[in-house]
Amino acid sequence: MSQLAQAVLSVAQSLPEGGLLSPKEFLHLGTRAAIDQTLTRLTKEGLLLRVGRGVYALPVQGRFGVRPPSTESVVEAIEAASGEVVVPSGAAEANALGLTTQVPIKEIFLTTGPSRRLHLGHRVVELKHGNRWQMSMGKRPAGQAIRALLWLGPDQAPAALQTLHGVLETQEWAAMRGARNLLPSWMAKAVSEVPGG
Numbered sequence: 001m002s003q004l005a006q007a008v009l010s011v012a013q014s015l016p017e018g019g020l021l022s023p024k025e026f027l028h029l030g031t032r033a034a035i036d037q038t039l040t041r042l043t044k045e046g047l048l049l050r051v052g053r054g055v056y057a058l059p060v061q062g063r064f065g066v067r068p069p070s071t072e073s074v075v076e077a078i079e080a081a082s083g084e085v086v087v088p089s090g091a092a093e094a095n096a097l098g099l100t101t102q103v104p105i106k107e108i109f110l111t112t113g114p115s116r117r118l119h120l121g122h123r124v125v126e127l128k129h130g131n132r133w134q135m136s137m138g139k140r141p142a143g144q145a146i147r148a149l150l151w152l153g154p155d156q157a158p159a160a161l162q163t164l165h166g167v168l169e170t171q172e173w174a175a176m177r178g179a180r181n182l183l184p185s186w187m188a189k190a191v192s193e194v195p196g197g
Contacts, residue, residue, distance in 0.1 A: 018073025090151025
């Protein structure tokens with residue numbers, strides 16, 4: 001194994017699960033072409049995973065063999081490296097809040113960064129650029145509720161809001177109501193019309 005390959009693996013092994021590598025991190029060790037070749041070779045040998053364009057991660061050695069890093073760990077690494085906010089999609093949020101029993105088949109997240117796909121073994125994780133108002137409350141329950149309502153749509157929103165009124169803590173309900181000026185008109189109206197809200 002070349003010194004460059006050993007250096008790349010050494011850095012990869014020093015990262016927590018889901019830690020991401022970029023060819024630019026190794027430009028001090030060789031030419032871009034040499035680095036790209038090394039990353040490609042390590043990927044073909046199964047020592048690295050190509051997660052996305054120019055992004056690599058170390059597979060995880062588990063009790064039952066080698067597996068890709070968890071989606072959560074990769075999402076956390078993206079947030080730490082880029083400063084993006086990455087949150088679950090409305091379908092996942094609706095399920096987490098008990099507003100639907102449907103479990104999303106696809107792993108979709110909304111991000112403040114560019115839309116892209118991540119490949120974690122056989123799993124494909126979609127990052128879709130979200131609107132500012134969808135991301136305004138981040139990962140807190142009020143933000144989860146807003147994304148869930150968007151996914152449910154205007155017809156199901158009134159019933160969902162009744163459930164949310166009983167589920168959300170007072171400060172989260174107040175935060176969601178306080179964000180009405182950012183929400184689409186139909187959602188702002190539905191939030192305003194909840195009795196006792």
